[in-house]
Amino acid sequence: MSQAPVTAYDSILTLMPYEAGKPIEELTREYGVSDVIKLASNENPWGCSPSVTLAITEQLGQLARYPDDSGYYLKQALADFNDIDVKRITLGSGANDLLNILARTFVGTDDAIVYSQYAFVFYSMLAKMQGATGIEVPAQHFGHDLDAMRQAVADNDNIKIVFIANPNNPTGTQLERDAVREFLASMPSSVLVVLDEAYIEYSPKSNNRALLNEFDNIVIVRTFSKAYGLAGLRVGYALSSAPIAELLDRVRQPFNVNRLAMAAATAALGDQEFVNKVRLSNDEQRRWLGKQFDALGLGFIKSHANFIMVEMQVEMEDATAALVNQALLEQGIIVRPLTNYGLPDWLRITVGLVEENMRLIDTLRSILSDD
Ligand SMILES: Cc1ncc(COP(=O)(O)O)c(C=O)c1O
Known part of the structure; x- marks a missing residue:
């Protein structure tokens, strides 16, 4: 009888698991931060229809x-x-x-x-x-x-x-x-x-x-x-x-x-009225975020969805989006790094509620001006 271990399909051996956005609970556990905002999984911050x-x-x-x-x-x-x-x-x-x-x-x-x-x-x-x-x-x-x-x-x-x-x-x-x-x-x-x-x-x-x-x-x-x-x-x-x-x-x-x-x-x-409201609010907040990224000197790709891909040209040593991502996590903000997409200089940021977006921009401004 063969003693060889069970092996997966060849291609499964090189398959990387899907990287989901970090759950809020995990950040709270790891960094002890409360009041976490998650802008990492393109979820709807306005919830769902009543x-x-x-x-x-x-x-x-x-x-x-x-x-x-x-x-x-x-x-x-x-x-x-x-x-x-x-x-x-x-x-x-x-x-x-x-x-x-x-x-x-x-x-x-x-x-x-x-x-x-x-x-x-x-x-x-x-x-x-x-x-x-x-x-x-x-x-x-x-x-x-x-x-x-x-x-x-x-x-x-x-x-x-x-x-x-x-x-x-x-x-x-x-x-x-x-x-x-x-x-x-x-x-x-x-x-x-x-x-x-x-x-x-x-x-x-x-x-x-x-x-x-x-x-x-x-x-x-x-x-x-x-x-x-x-x-x-x-x-x-x-x-x-x-x-x-x-x-x-x-x-x-x-x-x-x-x-x-x-x-x-x-x-x-x-409830299409709800969906229409979500679209309009998302449009408005996405526009606002675009203006703020411009003001911060950050490049971004024009988006037609509920997230924006932003380039982090940061004058830090080892200037990487990973450093900004880490600094955001420490401040209780979860966004999505894109290294697994071959885009290590970019972060994908989900459009959030007004106050979430304001906190994101304030935090980004302070992270970027520190260095
Ligand atoms: C382009 C695209 N297709 C499919 C999905 C999967 O969505 P679902 O939550 O319905 O599985 C996503 C989720 O992020 C997506 O971005």
């Missing part, structure tokens, strides 16, 4: 029962909202669950996935999870270079999925609708284009829902974690052709969206 509380409360007596596996009510609500047949909707435990289901459904070890440099890190992780080839296409001005991505597809017969985040995380860049349309029109029908619209509510211009009427090889993935403020519940959805949705349904875990999440998402979707 209608969610009632929807969840109504479910509390039913926790011993499995959720409705068909997701009937949430799918109906999403079908109305997106003007699409329910058969074209797949529910997920967050957008990441859907991205994972897509990779498991379409990508095997002989296949390849295409994504952009500086695009959401989970795409490259999925390639490794599937033991597939990940092809990272160099970015252009920190955004997707669709011509180069088109060329990457033309150069490789094994590509199954192209992932495009629009707006993109962590750069906040957005693609013009015509450019996305042109890209899709140039794709072979055997290549699936996944448009990750996790931040769509902050940038209605990025909405490519209409392309679902034109192309069968497109999937749009969305989430309730951002503008809807339900990150803690884990719920998202995908829009696709009916045959693709039917394949995804075979692969998803049974009951992959829990009872509270489905009820909350249905209620949240019904």
